Amino acid sequence: xxxxxxxxxxxxxxxxxxxxxxxxxxxxxxxxxxxxxxxxxxxxxxxxxxxxxxxxxxxxxxxxxxxxxxxxxxxxxxxxxxxxxxxxxxxxxxxxxxxxxxxxxxxxxxxxxxxxxxxxxxxxxxxxxxxxxxxxxxxxxxxxxxxxxxxxxxxxxxxxxxxxxxxxxxxxxxxxxxxxxxxxxxxxxxxxxxxxxxxxxxxxxxxxxxxxxxxxxxxxxxxxxxxxxxxxxxxxxxxxxxxxxxxxxxxxxxxxxxxxxxxxxxxxxxxxxxxxxxxxxxxxxxxxxxxxxxxxxxxxxxxxxxxxxxxxxxxxxxxxxxxxxxxxxxxxxxxxxxxxxxxxxxxxxxxxxxxxxxxxxxxxxxxxxxxxxxxxxxxxxxxxxxxxxxxxxxxxxxxxxxxxxxxxxxxxxxxxxxxxxxxxxxxxxxxxxxxxxxxxxxxxxxxxxxxxxxxxxxxxxxxxxxxxxxxxxxxxxxxxxxxxxxxxxxxxxxxxxxxxxxxxxxxxxxxxxxxxxx
Numbered sequence: 001x002x003x004x005x006x007x008x009x010x011x012x013x014x015x016x017x018x019x020x021x022x023x024x025x026x027x028x029x030x031x032x033x034x035x036x037x038x039x040x041x042x043x044x045x046x047x048x049x050x051x052x053x054x055x056x057x058x059x060x061x062x063x064x065x066x067x068x069x070x071x072x073x074x075x076x077x078x079x080x081x082x083x084x085x086x087x088x089x090x091x092x093x094x095x096x097x098x099x100x101x102x103x104x105x106x107x108x109x110x111x112x113x114x115x116x117x118x119x120x121x122x123x124x125x126x127x128x129x130x131x132x133x134x135x136x137x138x139x140x141x142x143x144x145x146x147x148x149x150x151x152x153x154x155x156x157x158x159x160x161x162x163x164x165x166x167x168x169x170x171x172x173x174x175x176x177x178x179x180x181x182x183x184x185x186x187x188x189x190x191x192x193x194x195x196x197x198x199x200x201x202x203x204x205x206x207x208x209x210x211x212x213x214x215x216x217x218x219x220x221x222x223x224x225x226x227x228x229x230x231x232x233x234x235x236x237x238x239x240x241x242x243x244x245x246x247x248x249x250x251x252x253x254x255x256x257x258x259x260x261x262x263x264x265x266x267x268x269x270x271x272x273x274x275x276x277x278x279x280x281x282x283x284x285x286x287x288x289x290x291x292x293x294x295x296x297x298x299x300x301x302x303x304x305x306x307x308x309x310x311x312x313x314x315x316x317x318x319x320x321x322x323x324x325x326x327x328x329x330x331x332x333x334x335x336x337x338x339x340x341x342x343x344x345x346x347x348x349x350x351x352x353x354x355x356x357x358x359x360x361x362x363x364x365x366x367x368x369x370x371x372x373x374x375x376x377x378x379x380x381x382x383x384x385x386x387x388x389x390x391x392x393x394x395x396x397x398x399x400x401x402x403x404x405x406x407x408x409x410x411x412x413x414x415x416x417x418x419x420x421x422x423x424x425x426x427x428x429x430x431x432x433x434x435x436x437x438x439x440x441x442x443x444x445x446x447x448x449x450x451x452x453x454x455x456x457x458x459x460x461x462x463x464x465x466x467x468x469x470x471x472x473x474x475x476x477x478x479x480x481x482x483x484x485x486x487x488x489x490x491x492x493x494x495x496x497x498x499x500x501x502x503x504x505x506x507x508x509x510x511x512x513x514x515x516x517x518x
């Protein structure tokens with residue numbers, strides 16, 4: 001199995017595409033101006049509490065206040081508030097909790113007004129990014145995520161990932177963590193910690209404790225609210241932290257600076273795998289080279305085609321997502337209707353699991369599979385869907401098929417759903433598109449200006465253009481491209497771009513810089 005991470009960087013965002021045997025299974029985007037990422041911690045003030053909701057609204061700097069429910073306060077809230085007061089006023093500079101006296105826990109089903117009040121200073125962490133018209137969902141039960149474990153201040157509990165099923169391994173990890181864990185901190189051991197040695201676990205723990213100390217040191221220097229006191233590590237590192245394992249065969253990056261940053265991080269977490277990181281320098285854009293752009297165009301539409309003619313129809317509403325499974329016009333080689341339905345459903349279950357990860361669809365998802373008469377087949381389909389979803393890191397739950405053949409899925413929603421527009425505007429309002437020969441006149445005019453410009457006469461020229469037009473320029477003998485060579489005594493390299501719209505084209509020089517046509 002080949003598992004590759006393709007990273008594309010531009011001036012405003014970084015895109016991450018995870019490929020499994022060449023197939024796109026996950027797509028992430030890190031935007032420079034995203035100020036509210038999951039895991040960010042803010043030192044903020046409570047604006048008001050609402051008894052009817054048993055929740056408070058906290059000003060974290062977003063246009064909509066952060067929503068803090070009573071159940072997200074955490075049982076150790078009094079201890080947290082006491083610690084904040086002592087640290088922010090400079091009464092204590094001992095940020096480890098070994099000698100810190102814990103307060104009594106709050107009631108499990110208490111009232112928000114008894115726990116916090118307006119204008120109170122509080123540390124809160126983003127657990128769900130702003131979505132649609134809602135502000136961020138926040139919690140005062142803090143946690144710091146590392147490679148092998150999650151550090152939980154004001155706790156002494158050790159939890160082991162449920163995905164580690166071996167009881168002996170669970171006990172071994174618990175003993176190791178117990179021997180290195182500082183007093184006053186709880187630890188959640190992540191799945192990737194399986195079979196790791198104590199030195200690796202301890203290095204990760206010490207890094208988390210240092211991040212906690214750095215955050216606490218900032219509290220005494222704050223003079224305005226709200227202030228972000230701890231940022232989740234950048235998306236590239238957090239993605240690698242969460243998904244990187246020994247099965248990775250390649251990481252390809254097209255940005256030199258990002259290549260260096262990721263190299264340093266891999267050297268820290270997995271020095272033996274540092275050789276799989278490659279700096280991509282080819283002229284063809286990285287997403288085009290690895291077929292990512294083409295897969296994005298085909299995977300994010302309303303209709304998603306699958307093998308053997310089957311397809312999915314995906315509809316998004318405010319309340320839920322609906323996925324309809326269709327057999328299409330596939331040739332039926334099965335012996336009966338039940339076999340046909342089962343075959344299409346199994347293919348669809350695999351694609352549904354992929355689509356949920358790819359689009360990061362959260363909330364309620366209803367999948368309308370093709371009806372199955374056999375209860376055994378329904379059970380097999382249900383188990384197959386659970387298996388395909390087992391590699392999804394996002395918390396989810398799948399219910400068995402209903403009487404109507406519907407399968408309901410709930411998937412934690414912490415970020416807005418990934419939406420990519422796959423339809424392009426019609427260049428002409430009358431429903432027709434310009435012939436390539438008309439577009440060719442425009443390209444010829446631009447090319448004449450470029451080759452007659454002394455600045456570009458000795459430089460290589462690339463033409464980036466839609467694949468349909470690229471094929472037209474290269475077809476026949478002599479092709480249009482060959483005619484350019486004979487006329488201008490200059491070779492023009494043609495790069496098909498799946499990301500370009502039909503009438504879109506650009507010229508680039510040998511340094512990959514766009515050539516502006518005067």
